[in-house]
Amino acid sequence: MTPDLIVFLALGLVAVGAAVGMLLSRNAVYSALFLILNFATMAVFYLVLGAPFIAMVQVTVYAGAIMVLFLFVIMLLGAEHLERHTSVDWQKPVAVLLGLGLLGMVGYLLVSGQVTLGTITTPEQGYGSPLEIGRALFTEYLLPFEITSVLLLAAMVGAIVITRRDAPNRKKR
Amino acid sequence: MVPVEYYVGLSAILFTLGVVGVLTRRNAIIIFMSIELMLNSANLLFVAFARTFEALNGQIFVFFVMTVAAAEVAVGLALIVAVFRSKSSINIDDVNSLRG
Numbered sequence: 318m319t320p321d322l323i324v325f326l327a328l329g330l331v332a333v334g335a336a337v338g339m340l341l342s343r344n345a346v347y348s349a350l351f352l353i354l355n356f357a358t359m360a361v362f363y364l365v366l367g368a369p370f371i372a373m374v375q376v377t378v379y380a381g382a383i384m385v386l387f388l389f390v391i392m393l394l395g396a397e398h399l400e401r402h403t404s405v406d407w408q409k410p411v412a413v414l415l416g417l418g419l420l421g422m423v424g425y426l427l428v429s430g431q432v433t434l435g436t437i438t439t440p441e442q443g444y445g446s447p448l449e450i451g452r453a454l455f456t457e458y459l460l461p462f463e464i465t466s467v468l469l470l471a472a473m474v475g476a477i478v479i480t481r482r483d484a485p486n487r488k489k490r
Numbered sequence: 491m492v493p494v495e496y497y498v499g500l501s502a503i504l505f506t507l508g509v510v511g512v513l514t515r516r517n518a519i520i521i522f523m524s525i526e527l528m529l530n531s532a533n534l535l536f537v538a539f540a541r542t543f544e545a546l547n548g549q550i551f552v553f554f555v556m557t558v559a560a561a562e563v564a565v566g567l568a569l570i571v572a573v574f575r576s577k578s579s580i581n582i583d584d585v586n587s588l589r590g
Contacts, residue, residue: 325492329500336507336527345519352523355504359530366497366541371533371552378556383526383563390567391519394574412513416506423502427495434498435542437491445540445549453546454553465557472561476568 324365332358343398345391349384356380366437368445497538504531518570518580522563529559 335355339348356379363372391397426432443449454462504527511524533552540548574580 321492325496329496332500333503333507336504339520339523339527340507340511340515345517348520348523352526355527356530359534362497362534363537366537368537368540368549368552371537371549374553374556375533378560379526379530383560386563386567387519387523390571394571394580409514412510415513416510419509420502420506424499427499427502434494435539437494437538437542444544445546449546450549450553453550458550461554465554468561469557472564476564479565479568480571 321365328358328361328365332362345397346388349387349391352387353380353384356384370445370447370450373447494538494542497534501531501535501538504528504534516581516583518573518582518585519567521582522566522570526559526563529555 332355335351335358339351339355342348342351356375360372360375360380363369363375508524508526508528508531511527512521515521515524533555536548536552536555540546540552570580573585577584579585
């Protein structure tokens with residue numbers, strides 16, 4: 318067993334365990350904290366795979382900004398324990414069964430060896446560095462990158478408009 | 491190095507957990523978190539294949555996916571807050587009519 322494999326297995330165990338914990342915990346705050354743990358292990362995976370910039374973005378944007386937003390909303394709404402009844406009680410076993418089916422299909426494809434995927438080799442020096450990513454973003458992917466800013470602006474305006482209370486001065490003059 | 495099939499397997503497991511979360515939980519916020527989990531499993535696959543083929547495009551796509559996820563979270567949580575205001579509940583079984 319190589320050290321790479323040991324690292325992969327340990328991190329994978331933590332990631333899957335955190336995801337299962339997110340699904341099973343009754344309290345939404347615990348779910349959010351489990352998801353943060355999952356995102357942190359993902360960041361380490363990205364580092365192992367030679368993507369330091371993506372790992373940094375994962376920690377700051379995902380585990381930082383997005384999950385803090387989640388925690389804010391959970392605590393603002395007081396929505397920690399909202400699970401009561403379900404109107405369809407056969408849904409859970411069917412969902413688990415279908416999920417296992419999905420996993421089984423992917424697993425069969427992988428195990429049966431019908432698809433041959435590449436092997437991971439050692440990357441060349443500087444692969445995935447912020448310099449390389451930035452160069453690609455501002456040359457080859459300049460237009461998508463600029464469109465992203467419009468998307469974020471639209472999301473910001475949308476969030477403000479949706480959460481605003483009824484417009485105070487929209488009455489007829 | 492670890493063969494890329496292992497990463498595909500891990501990503502499939504995480505994606506399945508996200509699907510099961512969306513289908514079984516009733517709390518809208520937890521459903522949302524499961525969607526984030528699925529997006530992350532796809533991101534992991536992007537980075538793994540980018541490394542396999544020594545191409546940066548995969549990492550750029552992960553960057554864009556993260557941007558879209560951030561926008562989606564902002565709008566989605568705003569929707570959840572708006573629903574909570576009108577129904578005082580975010581159990582998705584209670585949100586079954588189009589009237590506000």
